[in-house]
Amino acid sequence: MRTVTFSTLRRTPAMFLASFLNLFLGGAILTGFASLYETGAAAGVSSADRKSMQTMALVIGGWGALIIAFGTAATLTLAVRQRERQIALLKAAGALPGQIRRMVLAETVTLLVVSAVPATPAGMLLGRTVLAALKSSHQVADGVAYRFGALALGIGFGDIVVAALIAAYAAGRRAAKQSTAASLVASAIDDRGLGRKRLIWAAVLLILGGNAAAMVATMMKDGGYETMSVAGQACILTALGLAVLAPWLIRATAAVLGPLMRGTGGYLAAAELRQHSRQAAGILMPVILFVALANGALYEQFIQDDATRAAHLTQSADDKGVQTLSFLVTGMIALFAVVVVANVAVAGTLHRRREFGQRRLIGDTPGDVRRSLLWESLAVLAAGLVFGTIAALAGVLPFNYARTGGWLPEQGIGVFLGVTAVIVVVTLGACLGAGRKALRTPALAALGG
Amino acid sequence: MTAMEDALRLESVSKTYGERVRVTALDDVSLALPYGTFTAVMGPSGSGKSTLLNTASGLEPADSGRILVGGQQLDTSDETAATRFRRGRIGFVFQAFNLLPTLTVWQNVLLPARIAGSPVAKRHTREVLDRVGLGDRLDHRPAELSGGEQQRVAIARAIVTRPALLFADEPTGALDSARAAEVLTLLGESVREFGQTVVMVTHDPVAAAYADRVLFLADGRIVDELQAPEAAGVAARMAAFRPRKAVA
Numbered sequence: 017m018r019t020v021t022f023s024t025l026r027r028t029p030a031m032f033l034a035s036f037l038n039l040f041l042g043g044a045i046l047t048g049f050a051s052l053y054e055t056g057a058a059a060g061v062s063s064a065d066r067k068s069m070q071t072m073a074l075v076i077g078g079w080g081a082l083i084i085a086f087g088t089a090a091t092l093t094l095a096v097r098q099r100e101r102q103i104a105l106l107k108a109a110g111a112l113p114g115q116i117r118r119m120v121l122a123e124t125v126t127l128l129v130v131s132a133v134p135a136t137p138a139g140m141l142l143g144r145t146v147l148a149a150l151k152s153s154h155q156v157a158d159g160v161a162y163r164f165g166a167l168a169l170g171i172g173f174g175d176i177v178v179a180a181l182i183a184a185y186a187a188g189r190r191a192a193k194q195s196t197a198a199s200l201v202a203s204a205i206d207d208r209g210l211g212r213k214r215l216i217w218a219a220v221l222l223i224l225g226g227n228a229a230a231m232v233a234t235m236m237k238d239g240g241y242e243t244m245s246v247a248g249q250a251c252i253l254t255a256l257g258l259a260v261l262a263p264w265l266i267r268a269t270a271a272v273l274g275p276l277m278r279g280t281g282g283y284l285a286a287a288e289l290r291q292h293s294r295q296a297a298g299i300l301m302p303v304i305l306f307v308a309l310a311n312g313a314l315y316e317q318f319i320q321d322d323a324t325r326a327a328h329l330t331q332s333a334d335d336k337g338v339q340t341l342s343f344l345v346t347g348m349i350a351l352f353a354v355v356v357v358a359n360v361a362v363a364g365t366l367h368r369r370r371e372f373g374q375r376r377l378i379g380d381t382p383g384d385v386r387r388s389l390l391w392e393s394l395a396v397l398a399a400g401l402v403f404g405t406i407a408a409l410a411g412v413l414p415f416n417y418a419r420t421g422g423w424l425p426e427q428g429i430g431v432f433l434g435v436t437a438v439i440v441v442v443t444l445g446a447c448l449g450a451g452r453k454a455l456r457t458p459a460l461a462a463l464g465g
Numbered sequence: 466m467t468a469m470e471d472a473l474r475l476e477s478v479s480k481t482y483g484e485r486v487r488v489t490a491l492d493d494v495s496l497a498l499p500y501g502t503f504t505a506v507m508g509p510s511g512s513g514k515s516t517l518l519n520t521a522s523g524l525e526p527a528d529s530g531r532i533l534v535g536g537q538q539l540d541t542s543d544e545t546a547a548t549r550f551r552r553g554r555i556g557f558v559f560q561a562f563n564l565l566p567t568l569t570v571w572q573n574v575l576l577p578a579r580i581a582g583s584p585v586a587k588r589h590t591r592e593v594l595d596r597v598g599l600g601d602r603l604d605h606r607p608a609e610l611s612g613g614e615q616q617r618v619a620i621a622r623a624i625v626t627r628p629a630l631l632f633a634d635e636p637t638g639a640l641d642s643a644r645a646a647e648v649l650t651l652l653g654e655s656v657r658e659f660g661q662t663v664v665m666v667t668h669d670p671v672a673a674a675y676a677d678r679v680l681f682l683a684d685g686r687i688v689d690e691l692q693a694p695e696a697a698g699v700a701a702r703m704a705a706f707r708p709r710k711a712v713a
Contacts, residue, residue, distance in 0.1 A: 280580050284565075291567035291606075374563045377524075378622065379552040379580040381545040459544075460524050463561060 032127065034359035038091045039131035039176060040138070041352050042084035047139030047164075047172025049077040052146060054167040055160065065156045071242075072150075076345050077171070082252060083305055083349055085179035086259070087356040092180055094298055094360055096120055096187035098367050103191045113192035120188035124180050132173060139172060140164050142348070149341050214260055221257030225250050225410055233414035241338065243418055244316050251312030251411035252305075258403045259304050262297035269399040277395070281388035284375070288388075289395055298360045299396050299447075300403075303439055306353035307404025310435040312411045313346040318427045319412070323419040354442050361446035365389065369454045373462025382455045386448060393447040397440055405432070471533070472629045472662035473498040473521060478530030480516055480685075490516035491527070492685035500629075503656040503663045505673035507699065508682035509706055514666045515634070517682065521664070522555050522632050523547040535629035552581040556623030556631045558652075560638035564607040564618055570594070571603040574622045581626070590625050597621045597651060613644030617651060624655050631655070633665040637672050649675040670699035681706070 049072070055061070056069030096103075103116055111119075143164060150156040228250035236243040258265065270289035277286050289296050317339060324335055372385050416425045454462075473496075480491040490513045498504055508514050519525040521532055526541040533539070534554050540546045556577075557563075564573045574594060578585050594600050597617040607615050616636060623631050633652060637645035653675050655661040665676060673679050674696040681689040683706055691698060 280576075280582070283579065284567075287565075287567040287572070371565065374565060375580075376544070376548065377557050377559075377563070378577045379548060381548040383545060384580065458524065460519060463559065463563060 032095070034363055035091050035095050035127055036131050037355055038088055038352075038359060039127060039180065040135045041355055042088055042176050043132055043135030043173055044138035044142055045080055045348050045352060046077060046084060046175055047136060047168050048142030048146065049073045049080065050171035051139065051143035051162070051164040051168035053077070053171065054165055055143070055147060055163045057167065058161070058163050061160055062157060065160055068155045069147075069150065071245075072146075072341070080345075080349050081175040082256060083309065084352060085175055086256065086305070087302060087352060088176055088179045089183035090298060090301060091356060091359055092124060092183040093187045094363055096184075096191055098363060100191065116192040117185070117188040120191065121181070121184050124184035128173075128177060128180055135173075136169070139168070143168070146341065146344070149344070153336060153338065153340070155338070218257045218260040221253050221260060225253030225255075225257055225407070228253060229410045229414045232411070233417050237418045241320075244320055244415065247316050247411040247415035247418075248312060249411075250414065251308045251408050254410040255305050255308035255404065255407035258407055259301040262300045262304070263293040265399055265403060266293040266296045266300055266396070269395055273395050273398065277391050279387065280380075281384055282391045285388045285391035285395065288392055295364055296392065296396050298364055299357065299393075299443065300400050302353050302356040302360060303396065303400030303443060304404040304407065306350060306357060306439055307400055307435060308407035309353060310346065310350045310438075311405065311408035311432055313342065314431045314435070315408070315412045315425055315427060316415050317342050317346075318431070319416050319419050319425055322427070326420075354438070357439070357442055358446040361393075361443055362450040365447050365450035366454050369457050369462040372451075372454055373457070373459045376455075376459035377463075385455060386451055389447055389451040390444070393444050397443055400439065400443075401436060470499055471497045472500045472502075472535060473664065474531075474533040474536075475521060476531040476533075478520060478527045478532060480513075480520055480525070480527050489685045491520065493530075494685070494687060495530075496680065496687060498630075498662060498664065500662050501656060501660045502678065503653060503676045504665070505676035505679045505694070506664065506666045506682060507668065507670075507673055507679055507703060509703075510668075512682040513685040514682055516685075518632055518634055518664070518666050522557070522630075523551055552577070553583065553626050554629045556626065556628040558616070558619050558623050558631065558633040558636045560635040564615055564622070566607050569604050569606055570599060570610070570618050573607070573618060574625055577622060577626050583626075586625075590621075593621045593625045596654075611644075613640055613647060616640060616644075616648050620648065620651055620655070624659060624661055627659070627661075629662060631661055631663045633663060635667055636665065637667070637669065642671075645669075645672065670696045670703060673699045 052069045053073035056066040056073070061069075106116065106119075107113075144162050147156065147160070147162050151158050151160070228246050232243055232247045232250060236246055266289055270286050270293075274286040274290075277283065321335070321339060372380075375385060376382070412425060413423050417423050420426075475494055475496050478491055478494045479489070482488045482490055492513075494513075494517065506514055506517060516525070520527045521534075523532075523534075523539045523541050524547070531538060534550075537550075537554075540550045565576065568576065571590075571594070574590055575585055591600065594603065597620060599614060599617055599621065602610065602614065607618070610618065616639075620636075631652075636652070637648055640648060649672055652663050652665065656663055656677075663676075665672070667673055674694050677693060679691045679694045679699055679702075680687050681691075681702060688706075689702060691702065
């Protein structure tokens with residue numbers, strides 16, 4: 017089985033590059049912030065410095081860890097699902113379920129090790145940059161020495177390793193459990209309902225998100241940056257809760273938008289969304305997370321800035337420093353979410369070569385296929401924008417209330433439009449670009465894969 | 466016999482593959498298939514069967530020669546042009562049934578008309594589905610059907626638009642012999658009852674015996690043919706090729 021593992025890693029470089037990029041970025045971000053925690057924990061650091069570094073590491077590392085764990089799991093699960101056919105053939109050739117599980121696990125561990133090598137120096141660089149920013153905004157004394165050791169590596173990679181292994185275990189178990197006959201049937205339909213576990217997860221996350229939102233508007237009304245970080249958690253938890261419901265949200269979107277989707281392209285797109293909702297849900301999840309995170313973090317920062325200005329007319333250097341940091345961190349995690357969206361969209365679309373080949377043989381021109389992909393992407397984007405915005409509002413509205421006494425922020429929709437533009441360009445670019453590439457395979461050859 | 470009377474006409478069609486090592490897949494092939502005929506194409510692996518099907522249906526451009534479907538020259542200038550040409554003129558049935566998993570039986574069969582933007586003949590579609598024995602399975606999805614049933618849906622989908630030509634590539638390759646016999650009988654009936662023209666690529670002498678005529682392909686040329694074939698006769702001809710092929 018080891019031969020299979022390594023030949024798979026070599027033969028399907030695009031898919032593994034995507035997973036690698038995910039693990040690398042996530043590892044760099046998390047070790048970077050974990051190193052701040054470690055720097056703060058060193059002997060000789062004043063308690064005030066320790067508090068500001070460790071709070072930052074925990075707050076950012078905390079929800080960053082959630083998003084990164086989620087993105088890693090999503091990418092790895094997809095990577096295994098895409099190989100259902102290969103796995104089916106291995107089983108038909110006599111591979112035991114345990115061997116399949118071990119193969120998936122071995123691949124994941126290989127990827128983890130390979131991505132940890134460049135992620136470690138990248139995380140060091142990130143940690144140093146943040147520490148320098150903290151020093152220049154006088155939140156940490158100049159004398160504090162940067163530390164990057166076992167704690168940074170342990171916390172930083174711990175999250176990813178746990179997320180990756182859970183994803184690999186779950187995906188491997190599912191792949192191993194499916195009967196060989198069933199997995200050889202061409203892309204069987206995906207009409208499994210939402211599992212009870214999924215509903216429970218969604219409920220827990222949404223309740224926690226609602227709780228954070230309520231705390232911001234009530235108990236933490238007069239708090240400082242902690243209020244902002246709890247508002248951030250309200251966004252993220254709500255977004256994760258909605259992301260867990262993604263397959264159901266896709267079906268609901270198809271039901272609402274289906275009648276508006278015109279032509280054969282629209283008709284096939286609506287059928288695809290209804291029947292293969294998990295495929296589209298894979299793209300919807302990171303879109304929701306990106307929209308919620310980027311809007312939430314940016315609006316909260318601007319609300320904070322405006323409130324500070326209103327209170328003492330001028331922003332201190334410290335406020336500016338926090339602002340810079342907040343943008344840096346939001347930018348990093350938003351970048352991570354964008355990479356996940358692009359990965360999932362490209363991999364998911366390339367995976368559909370066979371279906372596109374079938375359609376071309378019964379009379380779809382390449383343009384027809386691209387039009388139906390456009391419809392699908394637009395529907396996913398519409399759902400992502402609606403539910404991502406709902407999640408962002410879960411943090412932004414109570415935070416605005418806590419700072420200004422009014423619910424609706426007055427910062428205008430410029431930021432929202434910017435965030436929307438980014439995600440629209442990335443999603444459409446990834447889906448349609450991959451569609452174009454998938455269509456380059458001759459129709460008949462595409463049936464073979 | 467004029468070109469107008471033929472569903473498919475190949476005039477000196479050649480096709481080679483590869484840049485350094487040239488492999489001649491079709492070597493100056495000419496043939497004419499009149500409307501309402503059932504032709505099987507047989508030959509050893511690498512004889513050019515698949516290339517014949519691909520070029521004759523416009524999936525791959527030929528290097529030289531002319532191809533006429535229903536009297537009109539095939540347009541392979543680009544995929545969009547070739548696809549538009551195929552719509553309503555050429556139907557396909559493959560070994561792997563190739564139904565869209567997200568659509569029901571009824572939706573799958575109506576899809577080609579929908580894609581081509583031509584009016585949907587619901588009554589005719591209903592009749593065809595009844596004829597293939599799936600009139601009561603309209604709302605099922607492919608995953609809920611057996612292999613034989615899926616192939617019957619694929620045949621219904623291919624003949625419902627009344628194409629000039631139906632290409633079947635190893636249509637029984639994935640079926641047991643009882644299911645295969647059903648599918649082949651159905652193809653034969655589509656020729657006799659609906660006047661369909663069928664070209665079937667196969668390596669199975671039993672399948673070939675359902676055709677009116679068998680063409681034998683070897684090294685990119687048509688080397689022999691049999692009218693009103695029987696399985697034993699076809700098998701004997703095929704066996705006659707093998708030693709030659711092996712020595713070469």
